[in-house]
Amino acid sequence: MLVGDGKIIEISGSIKSxxxxxxxxxxxxxxxxxxxxxxxxxxxxxxLKG
Structure with missing residues (x-):
């Protein structure tokens, strides 16, 4: 997971470092x-129905 400025930017198994x-x-x-x-x-x- 890539985080920037306190927010999730990307979720991936292959984020480039x-x-x-x-x-x-x-x-x-x-x-x-x-x-x-x-x-x-x-x-x-x-x-509850659903």
Missing amino acids: SNEIEIINLPKLTLLPGLMDAHVHLIGNTD
């Missing part, structure tokens, strides 16, 4: 958006 880019390798971690609610309940209200 340069002297201006810092590469951080995190192969076993999961990236979540900052405002994502990771605490959800997928069961409970059975009235």
Whole structure:
């Protein structure tokens, strides 16, 4: 993932590196958006249709 000015610029498996880019390798971690609610309940209200 390429980030610039605090925003995601590109998501790719082959971003070209340069002297201006810092590469951080995190192969076993999961990236979540900052405002994502990771605490959800997928069961409970059975009235929902969809």
